[in-house]
Amino acid sequence: MVAVDPMKEQRIVITGSSRGLGLALADEFLSRGCAVAVSGSSQASTEAAVRALKEKYPSARIEGIACDVRRLEEVERLWERARQLFGGVDHWINNAGVGQAMLPIWEIESEEMENITRTDILGVLYGARVAMRGMAEQGAGFIWFMEGHGSDGRIMKGLSVYGTAKRALRYLAAALAVEARGTGVAVGTLSPGIMITEFTMGRIDRSDAAVWQRTKRIFNILADKPETVASFLVPRILASHANGKHIAWLTGRKILVRFLAAPLLKRRVIEE
Ligand SMILES: NC(=O)c1ccc[n+]([C@@H]2O[C@H](COP(=O)([O-])OP(=O)(O)OC[C@H]3O[C@@H](n4cnc5c(N)ncnc54)[C@H](OP(=O)(O)O)[C@@H]3O)[C@@H](O)[C@H]2O)c1
Structure with a gap:
């Protein structure tokens, strides 16, 4: 059991919440009366997201704190600013992530490999370290990890680098859940399925008509809008009180x- 009081306003930090699922999660938390720290990798992306959310929730507690998760000092700053502004953090969601070009490992540019590793592994390790230190001091809190393809060990050609990172993340969450015992901090994993975001749509090759038709057919069956996934995840996050939870x-x-x-x-999430 974890010592977060669900009757109090919940204070949320979401890395990578300037768009996509992170932004949809922020929106859903705000609609439920939470205080939310919104965070993109740049000041501009963070401010744009905060502006849109403030228009929708003018009286909500929304703070924009830019943070590039590849830099430890920026992750530390994100924690510290959120703690100062909200007086503490109840849920820290390690959501920021980048995908990869659909290519075999030996064809991926080394710069891209490095970026995926630094964002999806090192950035998540930094998030775990920083949130764990702060929450252990609070004696309470939840740290969540955003899973993705590869977390369950499944292999798909062209996603090996990203899959390696997401596989590592499941191990990290399990290891941290063990290390967190007795601190009042709980650790959990979130599995969002397949969503229509820049992350997926920005990478699909539409120049090959056959590949595009096949992708569209699968996406129309399995994919969802990030808002749909957020509306499923958020109430379960807020209702969670156990260490090691998987949603x-x-x-x-x-x-x-x-x-x-x-x-x-005949579901249609992608029209044309
Ligand atoms: N889309 C899917 O189908 C899918 C499926 C399974 C899992 N996921 C996971 O869900 C998470 C969100 O994905 P999404 O689809 O919402 O992606 P997205 O639309 O591409 O959004 C990615 C978010 O991460 C941020 N980000 C990227 N690099 C960052 C960095 N170095 N530091 C801080 N923030 C950074 C971006 O912020 P800026 O724009 O400000 O850089 C943006 O807010 C990721 O962890 C992804 O692996 C996605």
Whole structure:
């Protein structure tokens, strides 16, 4: 059991929340009366997200704190600013992440490899370190990790570097959950399935008509808008009180049902 009082306003930090799932999570937390620190890798992306959220929730506690997770000092600053502004942090969500070009390992540019490693592994380790130190001092809090392809060990051609990072993240979450015992801090993992965000759509090759048609068909069956996934994850995050919690949106059962129902439902998340 963890010593966060669910009756109090929950104070949330989300890395990589300037767009995509992070922004949708911020929106959902705000709609439920939480205080949220929104964070993109740059000042400009952070401010743009904060502006949009403030228009929607004018009286909410929304703070923009830019943080490039590849830099430890910026992650430390994110914690410290949020702690000062909110008086503490109840949920820290390690969401920031980058994907990869769909290529085999030996064709990936070394700069891209380095960026994925620094963002998706080192950035998450920094988040774990910083949030764990701060929350252990508070004697309470939740640290969440955003899983992705590879977390469960499945292999897909062209996603090996990203998959390596997301596989490591599941180990890290499990290890931290053990190390956190007795501190009042809980650790959990979030599995968001497949979403229509810049992360996925920005990388799809539409120049090959056959590949695009195949991708579109699969996405129309399995993918969701980030808002849909956020509305599933957030209430479960807020209701969580155990260490080692795993919250998954696109379960094996849901995948089966989606494929079976596909001919009848003709779901459309991508139109053209
Ligand atoms: N989309 C999917 O289908 C999918 C599936 C499974 C898991 N996920 C995971 O879900 C998370 C969010 O994905 P998404 O689809 O929402 O991606 P997205 O739309 O590309 O958004 C990525 C977010 O991460 C931030 N970011 C990137 N590099 C950063 C850095 N070095 N420091 C701080 N922030 C950084 C971006 O901020 P700036 O724009 O300010 O740089 C942006 O806010 C990722 O961890 C991803 O691996 C996504």
